[in-house]
Amino acid sequence: MKHVTDRIAAWLAGELSDAEARQVTEHFRDCPACAQAAEAERNLWKVVDQVAELNLSKTSVWPQVQSRTFGHRGAGAWFFGNRVWTRNALASLAVAAGLVVGLVLPGLGEREYTESPDIAVANSESFGFGNSSWLSTETSDELGDIWLAAGRDTEGDES
Amino acid sequence: MYSDKDDDALMALTARGEETAFRLLVQRWEHQIKAFLVHMLGSLEEAEDLTQDTFVKIYGLAGRYQAEGKFRSWALRIAGNMARSRLRRRKILGWIRFDPQVHDTAGGGLSPVDQLQQQEVVAAVNEALAKLPDRQKQALVLHRFQGLKYREIAQVMETTVPGVESLIQRATATLRVRLSSEGGAS
Numbered sequence: 270m271k272h273v274t275d276r277i278a279a280w281l282a283g284e285l286s287d288a289e290a291r292q293v294t295e296h297f298r299d300c301p302a303c304a305q306a307a308e309a310e311r312n313l314w315k316v317v318d319q320v321a322e323l324n325l326s327k328t329s330v331w332p333q334v335q336s337r338t339f340g341h342r343g344a345g346a347w348f349f350g351n352r353v354w355t356r357n358a359l360a361s362l363a364v365a366a367g368l369v370v371g372l373v374l375p376g377l378g379e380r381e382y383t384e385s386p387d388i389a390v391a392n393s394e395s396f397g398f399g400n401s402s403w404l405s406t407e408t409s410d411e412l413g414d415i416w417l418a419a420g421r422d423t424e425g426d427e428s
Numbered sequence: 429m430y431s432d433k434d435d436d437a438l439m440a441l442t443a444r445g446e447e448t449a450f451r452l453l454v455q456r457w458e459h460q461i462k463a464f465l466v467h468m469l470g471s472l473e474e475a476e477d478l479t480q481d482t483f484v485k486i487y488g489l490a491g492r493y494q495a496e497g498k499f500r501s502w503a504l505r506i507a508g509n510m511a512r513s514r515l516r517r518r519k520i521l522g523w524i525r526f527d528p529q530v531h532d533t534a535g536g537g538l539s540p541v542d543q544l545q546q547q548e549v550v551a552a553v554n555e556a557l558a559k560l561p562d563r564q565k566q567a568l569v570l571h572r573f574q575g576l577k578y579r580e581i582a583q584v585m586e587t588t589v590p591g592v593e594s595l596i597q598r599a600t601a602t603l604r605v606r607l608s609s610e611g612g613a614s
Contacts, residue, residue, distance in 0.1 A: 279578070282571065313603060320554055329454070329458060330458050331455060338484055
């Protein structure tokens, strides 16, 4: 006996001709396996049909289609573009940029005012004076005194 | 102005640059195209983008449209080709989408327990649908969710009626196995 499992979907959908449908129905009387398969498929459709209902917004795509075809662009479309994913990506990028600006820039500001050039020069050991604490100065005017003092100390040691 | 005109007449007017005619066509079919694409892609965001793309393409092809009373089949064919192209790209990236927000599982006066169960069923069905081969999924979505007959599905998918029957039969068998193994169907 030739089973009809490959025709069950079409039979359930009402897609078979009258003669074909009659053949399938008569086969079910003689074949419990195929009858059971038909019942299982009917139950499957009841489950699958639960995803048929969609909760779609009523927003029309016409404004975006219009701008891409007849060339009318709304104010927002010029900057944000028409695609949903473009707008979302740009929004995410704007938030990320704001976070970077808010977190990084204040940190940069502190370093700028830590040292003045004068203090940086006075604290350097490149003059070879060794005891850097003696060289803590606030202004470059005092550097001249340090040079003179260093020169006098050296002369004194040699003698 | 053109609201009483059929799709073929609106397409002819669109080909002559009539914006109002094309707007009517878009508003007449966008919901069905979007629903089809949501079922194919599992993502509302992508479905909205591809709905736009579909109508932009329709506009570009307006001059070549043959008025045979088959605008729906033609539009769904364009949308289906775009969806399958997007799905192919996703497979390369190893990415399957499912947007649970898009399914209306909160209504119907169900108890919280029943709502949760329904949500689980919807999730299981969508996961099984997402894993179907693209052409099987397209045939199934067009038949089951868009209500198309096999003959029209054959036109949309550029195949034969026995070919559609075979696609749907194979899709059904695969779904039955997957959902039975997850306990989603009796």
